[in-house]
Amino acid sequence: MDIRQLEYFLAIVDHGGFNRAASALYVSQPALSQTIRGLERDLGGELFHRIGRRAVLTEAGEALIEPARAAVRSLETARASVAAVHELRAGRLDIAAMPSQAVEPLTTMIRGFSARYPGVCVVIKAAFTSRDVVDMVRTGAVELGLLATSGPLPDKEVASYPVGEQRFVLVTPPGGAFADRRSVRCEEIAGQRLIVGQPGTGMRGYVEGLRERGIAFTIAAETEHRVALLPLVLAGVGLAVVTESWRAMAERAGARVLTIEPETTLAIGLISRRTGLSPAARAFVTTALADPGPGNR
Secondary structure, three states, rough: HHHHHHHHHHHHHHOOOOOHHHHOOOHHHHHHHHHHHHHHHHHHHHOOOEEEOOOHHHHHHHHHHHHHHHHHHHHHHHHHHHOOOOOOEEEEEEEEEEHHHHOOOOOHHHHHHHHHHOOOOEEEEEEEOHHHHHHHOOOOOOOEEEEEEEOOOOOOOEEEEEEEEEEEEEEEEOOOOOOOEEEEEHHHHHHEEEEOOOOOOOHHHHHHHHHHHOEEEEEEEOOOOHHHHHHHHHHHOOOEEEEEEHHHHHOOOOOOEEEEEEEOEEEEEEEOOOOOHHHHHHHHHHHHHOOOOOOOO
């Protein structure tokens, strides 16, 4: 077994099949298939069920994912450690972030990091819930994660670094509800049509909390695609409860942003594995904690 076999195996897992993996790796499909057959011989069992053009993981394949990622990540850490001698002039850093936090503070964090280490490519991976972020860091799919939570930051499976808080705000179309206001009380959301995220997100948790308190509203739309929030608000579909990180973008787009009273916040945290971080990841944490970004306190 060699690291190339594991990299090919993970490419098939991540890209959803042999064809796409071969394209991503710039190798022929026969060469990819031959490599995987060699890995299966080394391990003594099939890793994929070949069903037509589809490749479905076997139980053995499922079991290989996490150790394969760990092995590949260890090699990447070794390579990055060598690059650290040359002051991080090259390399790659994978970060998982929830949608709102990918707006801020991640933008400011990457700006500060890239100014110091322009040769390191930062790759942002999408994660919709704080549990998704923790799992991606824990399993080695990414090195760092940025998440928001209404409770304490996770500290059992990962290392957590608090970077501030973000309060909830209400985004409305110009001339719509509360047109002459700068703030609203949460009780005033009663009777409104809301655009919400999927269950498990901070914004969904907040509005469900309102419902539990007897504040009735109508869910006009539910979206996993946060890029759809502002267009839906501006089109008059409904209002949206989001975090303060959206304010600047929403106002530039022409929407109005109102603070919600009483103030309710989410804790924002940067997380990592406890050991084995690459030099790029360590440098990012140091830079990010020095300047977490606007809207975080």
